[in-house]
Amino acid sequence: xxxxxxxxxxxxxxxxxxxxxxxxxxxxxxxxxxxxxxxxxxxxxxxxxxxxxxxxxxxxxxxxxxxxxxxxxxxxxxxxxxxxxxxxxxxxxxxxxxxxxxxxxxxxxxxxxxxxxxxxxxxxxxxxxxxxxxxxxxxxxxxxxxxxxxxxxxxxxxxxxxxxxxxxxxxxxxxxxxxxxxxxxxxxxxxxxxxxxxxxxxxxxxxxxxxxxxxxxxxxxxxxxxxxxxxxxxxxxxxxxxxxxxxxxxxxx
Numbered sequence: 569x570x571x572x573x574x575x576x577x578x579x580x581x582x583x584x585x586x587x588x589x590x591x592x593x594x595x596x597x598x599x600x601x602x603x604x605x606x607x608x609x610x611x612x613x614x615x616x617x618x619x620x621x622x623x624x625x626x627x628x629x630x631x632x633x634x635x636x637x638x639x640x641x642x643x644x645x646x647x648x649x650x651x652x653x654x655x656x657x658x659x660x661x662x663x664x665x666x667x668x669x670x671x672x673x674x675x676x677x678x679x680x681x682x683x684x685x686x687x688x689x690x691x692x693x694x695x696x697x698x699x700x701x702x703x704x705x706x707x708x709x710x711x712x713x714x715x716x717x718x719x720x721x722x723x724x725x726x727x728x729x730x731x732x733x734x735x736x737x738x739x740x741x742x743x744x745x746x747x748x749x750x751x752x753x754x755x756x757x758x759x760x761x762x763x764x765x766x767x768x769x770x771x772x773x774x775x776x777x778x779x780x781x782x783x784x785x786x787x788x789x790x791x792x793x794x795x796x797x798x799x800x801x802x803x804x805x806x807x808x809x810x811x812x813x814x815x816x817x818x819x820x821x
Contacts, residue, residue: 571605574810578612578775579800599636612775613652613688641666653690689776693755
């Protein structure tokens with residue numbers, strides 16, 4: 569039977585780097601623990617460094633991770649997946665296979681009488697107009713159909729090459745990119761404060777920034793919420809747990 573805890577995991581980027589298999593095995597260790605006490609598991613996106621769901625073909629790899637998700641779903645644990653900027657082309661594969669609830673945009677979840685504003689985090693706050701433009705291109709149904717017509721060896725080669733080059737370019741341009749930039753320079757925080765102007769949330773939980781953080785944020789109308797950025801699994805092995813009225817950050821031990 570499902571337990572009573574809510575877990576959040578983000579940014580594993582499975583498939584990237586030479587240690588991807590080790591990261592996947594360690595992630596599976598955590599998922600095995602969750603079978604003991606999880607009521608809900610929320611995946612905050614970029615769990616895969618790249619994924620494209622074809623009609624009849626499943627991308628190579630990640631079978632340990634996918635198998636653990638299936639075990640959790642079969643055990644009655646409620647699963648949510650908020651797509652990120654690296655795995656936005658999952659479409660309905662996980663929904664059809666495991667009945668995972670898929671989210672294209674930030675959404676509200678309720679658990680234990682608390683309201684959570686949850687999402688991946690890319691593009692929020694609209695601080696990067698260039699990325700806003702690219703995001704519209706990547707999410708275009710027409711462009712997705714055209715991309716699917718390319719040979720699979722080409723699509724994965726282009727995508728993984730782009731991902732690696734982009735990651736290195738961002739770090740070279742701004743070595744402090746994964747450090748907290750301040751309330752007025754963090755797109756996710758700006759977005760959360762805008763949402764708090766309209767409604768109350770007990771927690772705002774996001775990923776994307778690879779920056780583990782808990783911080784109280786405030787809107788001009790007096791609403792406040794605990795902002796939690798879960799961090800990442802690719803470097804820090806972070807995850808978050810809500811239990812007994814507290815949301816806390818953890819590292820894999």
